[in-house]
Amino acid sequence: MIASLIQLLTGMAEASSLFLVAAGLTVIFGVTRVVNFAHGSLFMLGAYIGWSILSRMPRDPEYFALGVILAGLATAAIGAALEMTLLRRIYRAPELLQLLATFGVVLMVQDATLHLWGPEDLTLPRGRWLRSAVVILGERFPLYDLILIALGPIVLAIIWMIFTRTRWGTLVRAATQDRDMVSALGVDQRRLFTSVFAMGSGLAGMAGALALPEASANLQMDLTAITDAFVVVVIGGLGSISGAYLAALLIGILQAVGIIWLPKSTLVLVFVVMAAVLIVRPNGLRGRKLTAARGEADTIASIKPASPSLKLAALATLAIAIAAPFVIGPFALSVLTEMAIAILFAASLHVMMGPGGMASFGHAAWFGIGAYAAALPVKLLTVSMPIALLIAPIAAGMVALAVGALVVRLNGVTLAMLTLAFAQIVWAVAFQWSDVTGGDNGILGVWPPSWAGPQAMYFLALSLCAGGALLLRKMLYAPWGFALRASRDSTQRAEAIGLDTQRLRLTAFTLAGSAAGLAGGLAAFTKGSVFPTTISIGHSVDALVMVLLGGVQTMAGPIIGAIVYTGLFDALLLATDLWRFVLGAAIVAIVLIVPQGIAGLAKR
Amino acid sequence: MQLTRRTLLAASATLAAPAIVRAQGSTPIRIGEVNSYTAAPAFTLPYRNGLMLAVEQVNAAGGVLGRKIELLIRDDAGKPADAVRLAGELVSDQKVDVLAGGFLSNVGLALSDFALQNKKLFVAGEPLTDALVWEKGHRYGYRLRPSTYMQAAMLVDDAAKLPAKRWATVAPNYEYGTSTVKWFKQLLLAKRPDVTFIADQLPTLGKIDAGATVAALEQAKPEAILNVTFGPDLTNFVRQGNTRGLFENRSVVSVLTGEPEYLDPLGEETPEGWYVTGYPVNAVKDAANLAFIAAYKARFNELPKMGSIVGASLIASIAAGITKSGSTDSEAMADGFAGASFATPFGQATWRAQDHQSTLGTYVGRTALKNGHGEMVDWRYVDGAAALPSDAMVKTLRPA
Amino acid sequence: MSILEVQGLTKSFGGVAAVRGVSFTVEPGEMLALIGPNGAGKSTCFNMLGGQLPPDSGQVLLQGQNITFLPPRHICRLGVGRTFQITQIFASMSVRENVQTALLSHHRQSWKLWRAADTHHITEAEALLYKVGLATQAARPSAELAYGDLKRLELAIALAGQPRLLLMDEPTAGVAPAERAGLMDLVANLAREGQMAVLFTEHDMEIVFSCADRILVMDHGSLIAEGNATSIRANPQVQAVYLGTAA
Structure with missing residues (x-):
């Protein structure tokens, strides 16, 4: 011994x-x-x-x-x-x-x-x-x-x-x-x-x-x-x-x-x-249930439907997004495609984090599962792209349902860290199971069929992602979304008016996973490949950053956040060796100037 | 510190320079290069210096096909998906003629796949994975450095001569590590059927738990060890190994450890007598190497590293390939690169026709400690061609 | 039949008995007050009735149906509404949306995914807000309301479920004294017109004696007295443990 x-x-x-x-x-x-x-x-x-x-x-x-x-x-x-x-x-x-x-x-x-x-x-x-x-x-x-x-x-x-x-x-x-x-x-x-x-x-x-x-x-x-x-x-x-x-x-x-x-x-x-x-032990080995150290009221802002000017801005953005491919170059088009996918990725996290009140440090798990679930059938069974894009959200949603059943009863950092743990486990599977997933070399050659050129793929991504984000938004303003938000605002009150808060949270968790999975599936086809890095902590952090940057309260937040973060990242990457420093400084500046997120600025 | 900052400034200047270059004469040949500059700076920054120096040299000598070379550099932050996107920018917006780059194997493979899809020539510099030229090799993909197979093959001769029969391995848990171990085992067993491998440690890249890894290896009581770790993992592994006496009375064969990038940080803790591949910078007195060192020192005021050699050779190999092809048309280059011969600080090398691997070799030798610094001694240059399998075997490995 | 029948309810926390063997009934349409000094076990008792806490022993029957270990949302569905000692509302919503959310749940429409929630049950919501005196505040963000108005809003939310029994834990705590009587009169009227029974705890004795049809007194986890205002006032035991200390 x-x-x-x-x-x-x-x-x-x-x-x-x-x-x-x-x-x-x-x-x-x-x-x-x-x-x-x-x-x-x-x-x-x-x-x-x-x-x-x-x-x-x-x-x-x-x-x-x-x-x-x-x-x-x-x-x-x-x-x-x-x-x-x-x-x-x-x-x-x-x-x-x-x-x-x-x-x-x-x-x-x-x-x-x-x-x-x-x-x-x-x-x-x-x-x-x-x-x-x-x-x-x-x-x-x-x-x-x-x-x-x-x-x-x-x-x-x-x-x-x-x-x-x-x-x-x-x-x-x-x-x-x-x-x-x-x-x-x-x-x-x-x-x-x-x-x-x-x-x-x-x-x-x-x-x-x-x-x-x-x-x-x-x-x-x-x-x-x-x-x-x-x-x-x-x-x-x-x-x-x-x-x-x-x-x-x-x-x-x-x-x-x-x-x-x-x-x-x-x-x-x-x-x-x-x-x-x-x-x-949700509070850890020796932890106690956390008492709110800040005034809770600060964290719940009242949600109002989008103002006419914001709606107008959204329409204008959409019009630009539709017209853009006819004037811009191929790389700019790929950046826009990336943005569209980022929008759905961030929007899906928003459903969990905002109205759902469940922060996640591992949102990339769903994106990654969607990406692999789309890519694997294509490579192994030569399934067509539309079917693969159908499998992606279903697979991610099903896994999210199973994981959610285990974790939605928990709260705050505990829940967020469990999602991180799960994402790391998924990452390890993708990384280690090389026979199926290709390990760290990923799955290559997941290119869309010949009828779907970059422009077609952009419009597909735009319609599915912008459409998906708007659909999620619609649901959040529908009775289900109100019930979900009610569960977040006051679980006690929500239960006392007859709402099943756990099931509401679980549906939000599943829906978020599923939507992120669709984003992942699209990413697989627009990039032609899937790698374990799509499930990395860094990618989960990207999602969090987009949501927080834009503002966690309403759907405008993640959408603006996704556009700004992706745009800033790409612009800086090409513009300077010091892109990390400048990006970091920009994030700090935004936090200091508009702590409620850029969307909050738009509403003022 | 001063040096680094100046180097970086120089690099930025080059990035901003295309307009100036373009002003001279005919349109330049554009090489788009994608690499993990922020994710792996220790290796990629000397590499970038090598690229820049070689571009300057080629242009000073009149360029290629009478045209200047222009280099466009992109940072993929270590993410293959971003590398692919940036390659898209280089190809579609910048209209580069050739794609190059990659450090980690997975980024190299992603770029290679992109090149195939877009029918663009891709010349991989650093990535070591065999898949690049073999199982996933294709018409438009070329790779410069000696691969994991070649690194293993270069070391296996020395390993086979050792009396050791019980071997243990330690390798980072990803393509490069597992593939090197796989080839080493296969090649060594072919020469020495009496050898057994009794323990394999696979620490997570960049997160080695060195104490536990060393203790686990020690517990297996091997007679010899194959090490494939590099960078920060190697430093931690060597320190724990030294203190715990893991390397005493044991032979160690170690991939890449003789490269200054990885040997220098070991400093006075450099273990002696390891069989390594690498680059004994100052000790190689060949004219080509001396000239390169002189030029590099004059330009960057520091000694070149392995990455610098790869960077410089990459440009030379591309220049030679284009010259031989007589055009920058992708199809012409995909055919024309094969057989092109180019000069590197390590001597002359050739692009092989059968698998698009270059015959650039590397130095094999043993580590030694001199004046508190690690060095390579008893080294010899092994030409890449000598470390590659037979054409028949290559054919089975390369489906395309 | 009684609306609510509580039999031998008992609860201890770490060996300390908070409620011991409490039994009582609530009759349709009555205003029943549960009083007692701090720490008497009123809130614990309340939370066992509402399903927030499971009792150690004893049972709770709602019109003969055993609801003892049901979760709060099931108890709500069976016609029990409640308000909390510290008001619980949906702070991210407007006043009207708060009530609409409760109405949607009552009408079992909370899982609908399409039509905007705030277009549902507008008239019904406004009628409820009118009842509790918040008609003019309907469009305001609920987070901006004064505390007394929050209590009214919480009442409206509870009423949206058309409860047969309303549990109110300290309905006037934190409300300005001038407003208290008005608030409780409102509740009493609603109870009478809707045949809804109300069980409430309260510290303000004036309120208790003026609104309650019947009063239960708790001390150290047990019921020590029961009766109308006059008999409770006259009860020497109550005077000793409760009014005595209050005076």
């Missing part, structure tokens, strides 16, 4: 690394309720700053500790600046808007890091002590891993002490329970939040620097870290520090042991664990 002890210790070291990243995220969420997508970026900055400091210092342990702390402090300062200049302005904005804002920050930091530190992976030369190992039962085990194993619980204990034994900690905990009361006590809540954000960011930065002895500072580490950290935080229970440690331990050890039996398991293991935990 020697090997299993080593595996166990290795898992515990990994657990500490995971916990160190996750701790900051859960601290920030627990107090400010900010879903900080930029946490991974702070982790990455911590690693790069740590590298810059540590590679200039002697390699002794005391300098290493000093360098890690300095990196943590620098990241804390960056975090505080981020909070004061950006997040502070949008605490009262609709939920998840912080997610959009911090996504913009992620993009900006990626380019900034590339330009400050260059494209190469930066590795920190290790001092002798960092390279040394201790012999445990005849096997060599890295000394640094032992240090990490100890560091996890130590940091956990320090955070716990800070929160329970200091006045600041008491105030922070009070703010977690009841913000208004803390304000009533005369405490400057803004400074409290800034300090919490700084602390969480500092933890992320330290975690980044602490990763240096075993990993390079590289430009991909931000997104890797953020998904891992999110999963740990959610499994542990949002806002629970000890829960985060338990979750990290669970994942670290399962991973280290699982790698022996099933080496490929690392692809989805964490997501399978997350799904299992959340279905049994």
Whole structure:
């Protein structure tokens, strides 16, 4: 059993690394309720700053500790600046808007890091002590891993002490329970939040620097870290520090042991664990049911039917969309096709997120299932395109119905993370089942029949997507849509007037999945191929960004959001090397100027 | 840091330059290039430098068929679907004559499929997947670098000479990794039927859990290891392996690890004695290589990397192909590229007619640590032609 | 037959008995008040009647039909409407749309997918809003209403289901004292004209004594008294536990 002890210790070291990243995220969420997508970026900055400091210092342990702390402090300062200049302005904005804002920050930091530190992976030369190992039962085990194993619980204990034994900690905990009361006590809540954000960011930065002895500072580490950290935080229970440690331990050890039996398991293991935990314990291992930390009333805006001017604008846009193919070039046409598909993709998410009140971090799952469900019959059974386009929404809808039956009883971040877990599982299937799906090489040659040239495909996409979005809109204003919105506004009231809120939510979930599936099917034919990347987290984030950018309240939001985001992305990609920075800055600017989304601006 | 920023500025300048280029004489030959610049900058930026340098050199020497070459570069952000869309922009709006590019295998295959559909010539530079020229090869697709098969074949000679019988493998879990492992096993077993493969680790690309992976390999007690990981995964793997003594008294065969992109970050932790493919930049004293290094240094003030070689050779191979075809008509080029010979910093190479793979080779050698830096020693250049299977086998692998 | 018959209802939370063995009936058309000091178990009792909480033991019969463990939406369908201590309305809708949504549900039309919801049952909705005194507010976003008006809106929503029994948890809490009597008179009139029974909890004793036909008094989870205003006023036990503390 020697090997299993080593595996166990290795898992515990990994657990500490995971916990160190996750701790900051859960601290920030627990107090400010900010879903900080930029946490991974702070982790990455911590690693790069740590590298810059540590590679200039002697390699002794005391300098290493000093360098890690300095990196943590620098990241804390960056975090505080981020909070004061950006997040502070949008605490009262609709939920998840912080997610959009911090996504913009992620993009900006990626380019900034590339330009400050260059494209190469930066590795920190290790001092002798960092390279040394201790012999445990005849096997060599890295000394640094032992240090990490100890560091996890130590940091956990320090955070716990800070929160329970200091006045600041008491105030922070009070703010977690009841913000208004803390304000009533005369405490400057803004400074409290800034300090919490700084602390969480500092933890992320330290975690980044602490990763240096075993990993390079590289430009991909931000997104890797953020998904891992999110999963740990959610499994542990949002806002629970000890829960985060338990979750990290669970994942670290399962991973280290699982790698022996099933080496490929690392692809989805964490997501399978997350799904299992959340279905049994929706609030995570040690989480409590979340109390609303913001005034709920802020999040429910009254919905009015589109104003005449908005309807006119929609008609004008449609007229342009119909006339455009006759004047523009082939690439612009492909961009418009892309936009049309994005509109249905975003509109379908809106049905869930807006009136349905169910945010999803994994909406790409349905899009991807639709795409594969359209492409596979074409490749394997030489089914014709119209039939494939019929299969796509049906397949996606059926899977959505099955998954929805399991998850619609849940709420908020739990539900959103379960959709993410499911999307990752679908992604892993598409990625791993190469015999059928072609693995990461995807399915190629899914081109439309010869009668459907680019123009015909555009009109097909436009009619199905714009039509689909309008149909969804029609349904949302029909009795079903009102009943759905009623379930969101007040579940208690909706049930008390006889509405089956779960079934309403389930139909919305299924309908959204089905519509996204149709979008995916169309995408397969317009691109001629399907890849696992259509199911990636990045693609799910795209959908969220489009909805939030346009505004979550009415159907105008996702439509405008899809047009703006797709257009901006394509224009910037062609215009500048720095497209990520500019796109990120544009998103941040939009969030600050029109927090209710661009559609809100149109309505004013 | 300074260097990088300047490099990028230079790159942007080129992107904005087409108007200037066009002003000189006849219409230029347009090469549209799509690659994962923001998703994999460590490899693609030196590659882009190589492209730009070669374009400048070709144009300074009078261009191709009396026309200048103009390069249009697009960033696909690592997403095959976007790569296809950008290829569409290059073909239909920019009217490029040739498509080129790709880094990850799946992007390369997507571009190749697009090229087939649109009957446009596509020259893949970096992507290593065999499918590009074999099972999914087609009339309009060419590929420059030694493929996964060739990389495995180049290393297998050394591997077969090792006494080791119990082998373990570690490879990123995607096309490049699994396909390299597959070929390596097949080729090694052909030479050494007494060998067994006892453990395969397949960490997720970019997310290796190095401690657990090393511990799992250690537990299997192999006599030799095939490593296919690269980039950040390789760094983590090597560090854990060093500390835990995984590489002591074991032979390691490692694909691509000798390339400066992946060897440099290992620094003083470079494990010694690994059999690798790569590029011993300064050590190769051939005139072609020295000239390339000199020109590259003069232009970018840094040493070239493997990507730079691929970038420069890609332009040279396209220029030679067009010259031989005598036209930029897609059909003429699809036929004409075959058999075209071109000069690279590694020496002369040829586009094979039977599968549109180039015979560009790579260096095979062993790693060593000198003055705190990893280097390749005992290296030799293996010509691509020597690492390819028989024509009969190629025929069965390439249906089209 | 009684509209509602409650038999031996009991509920504990973590070993603490909140309601113990409560039994009573509600008769058609009557205004029945359930009173008691804070923590007496009134709200728990209410939530067990409405289906929001399952009781530990005991049963609830609606016109003889056992509804004890039915979910709220089924209880609603059987003719029980309710309002909540903290008003629950559909904040994203206009005042009229709130009532229309309830009417659509009552007429079992909530699954229709085509015709716009706000074109359904306009007259009926406006009649209900007129009844509760919100006729002039129909087009306003409900989120803008003053608290007293929210209570009226919630009443209109509950009435849309044409209930035989209306459960009102603290109908005047948060409403300006001047408005309270008017609101409860309105309810009393509706009860009388529609033969609808009303069971309500209330803190304002003036309201209770002026509107209730009958009064139930709870303390520490048990019913301690039952009777009309006069007898309850005179009940020494009630005076001790309840009026005594209130005074």
